[in-house]
Amino acid sequence: xxxxxxxxxxxxxxxxxxxxxxxxxxxxxxxxxxxxxxxxxxxxxxxxxxxxxxxxxxxxxxxxxxxxxxxxxxxxxxxxxxxxxxxxxxxxxxxxxxxxxxxxxxxxxxxxxxxxxxxxxxxxxxxxxxxxxxxxxxxxxxxxxxxxxxxxxxxxxxxxxxxxxxxxxxxxxxxxxxxxxxxxxxxxxxxxxxxxxxxxxxxxxxxxxxxxxxxxxxxxxxxxxxxxxxxxxxxxxxxxxxxxxxxxxxxxxxxxxxxxxxxxxxxxxxxxxxxxxxxxxxxxxxxxxxxxxxxxxx
Numbered sequence: 592x593x594x595x596x597x598x599x600x601x602x603x604x605x606x607x608x609x610x611x612x613x614x615x616x617x618x619x620x621x622x623x624x625x626x627x628x629x630x631x632x633x634x635x636x637x638x639x640x641x642x643x644x645x646x647x648x649x650x651x652x653x654x655x656x657x658x659x660x661x662x663x664x665x666x667x668x669x670x671x672x673x674x675x676x677x678x679x680x681x682x683x684x685x686x687x688x689x690x691x692x693x694x695x696x697x698x699x700x701x702x703x704x705x706x707x708x709x710x711x712x713x714x715x716x717x718x719x720x721x722x723x724x725x726x727x728x729x730x731x732x733x734x735x736x737x738x739x740x741x742x743x744x745x746x747x748x749x750x751x752x753x754x755x756x757x758x759x760x761x762x763x764x765x766x767x768x769x770x771x772x773x774x775x776x777x778x779x780x781x782x783x784x785x786x787x788x789x790x791x792x793x794x795x796x797x798x799x800x801x802x803x804x805x806x807x808x809x810x811x812x813x814x815x816x817x818x819x820x821x822x823x824x825x826x827x828x829x830x831x832x833x834x835x836x837x838x839x840x841x842x843x844x845x846x847x848x849x850x851x852x853x854x855x856x857x858x859x860x861x862x863x864x865x866x867x868x869x870x871x872x873x874x875x876x877x878x879x880x881x882x883x884x885x886x887x888x889x
Contacts, residue, residue, distance in 0.1 A: 593617040594800060595652050597643070597681075598662030599636065600627040602757045603749075606793035607660060608636050614797055619652060621663060643677065646684040653688035658695040658800050661685060668848050675726035679733040686737035686744070695743045695803040697796065698734040701727050702748045702785055702810055702859035703852075712785075712815055712860040715748075715808040738806050745799055746808045750785035750859060751817075752792050755883045759786075764849055765826055765884070774827035775837045775845055780820025782856035787813035788874025798868040809864040813872035816858030825881040 594611055598604040599620025608618050608631065618636040621643075622628045628638045641648045643663055653659050661682060665674040682698055689696055704727055705713030706720045722729040731746055738744045751759035758765075761784075768774045792811045799809055827834040842850035864870055875883075 592657040592800070593619065593655070595619045595621070595639070595656040595659045596636075596662060597621045597649070597660070598664065599631060600624075601662065602754070603752055603789055603792055604662045605630070605634070606789045607662065607796045608634055610790075610793040610797045612636065614801075616797075619656065621649070621652075643681050646680065649681065650684050650688040653685045656694070658697075658803070659685050659689065660697045660796055660800060662699050664699065672726045675722065675729040679729040682730060682733035682737070686733075686740075686742050689742055690740070693743050693803075695745055695800055696734075696737070697745045697747055697799055698730055700730050700734075700746050700748045702750050702812065703855070703857050704728045704731065704748075705857075705859065710856065712858040713748075713810070714860050715810050715863040743803060743805045745803065745805070747796060747799055748808065748810050748859070749792065750787055750810075750812050750814075751877065752787055752789050752811070753877050753880045754789050755880050756885045757789075758877065758880065760784075760849065760852060761822060761877075761881075764822075764846070764853070765830075767846055767849065768823075768826055768830065768832060771845060772832060774823040774830070774832050774834045776819045776823040776834075777837050777839050777842055777854045780823065780836065781818050782854055783816025783818055783858045784822075784855075785810075785812045785815055785857065785859040786817050786877035787811050787872055788876075788880070791870075791872035791874045795864070795868065795870050798870055802868060804867065807867065809868065810859050810861040811864070812859045812861035813874065814876055815860055816856075817877045819853070821878055822881065825878045826884065829882060829884045830886075
């Protein structure tokens, strides 16, 4: 297949590009910088110079592809709501280019938008909240609209995707730990975040686009839920920082914008994904990667 990959030079995107090329696919990767374009070409991919703002360019590239994996997202949380609405427009544009065909479009979302009973893991076929509750749901709303028009749309929901350099939302949390000189968790610290190693996630994207089940939802979850106390303790050992329990009322003062996430208990299951795709994650766990954390990451 000839696959257009947005976000092709990010942590997850670069792993997806490598995984696709190793499996014999051709990759056209979206990239805006010359330095990253060189890395893409070195990996064996073709380069589409541009950005998410160039909807016409994205549509033209998607029209020539056999499938699209949309990974790019602006993670500037100071304008999170706007970024989510921008992603809605990108997905609509990509879908318009694939209209009238069975070519797959993979849309990236997050396990956190699931609407589950307290303490229960999110499941692929479970309910989700709307964008009025969680702005990131805009991506899935756009995907659902395209699917209703007959497009072959697939959703991959991500947990905290990690290696020893990047760990999703835990990466900015580590920066806060360093700034505060203490690794903190809230309450009893038993609230859980799901996780998966980046190479396992890349393999899931490849399997998803190769099997291309219309309207499928997949959870790229290797570990259903890692307690935040365990995360703080692992980082504390690696950075030689003390570990402290905070009252939930201290979350905003300590974590800043991350305060609204720090106390969330959001386990997620991937049982259906493993059955349907034959996906078997094999990479290191989140705590193992944090114990080998790159000290030069921030």
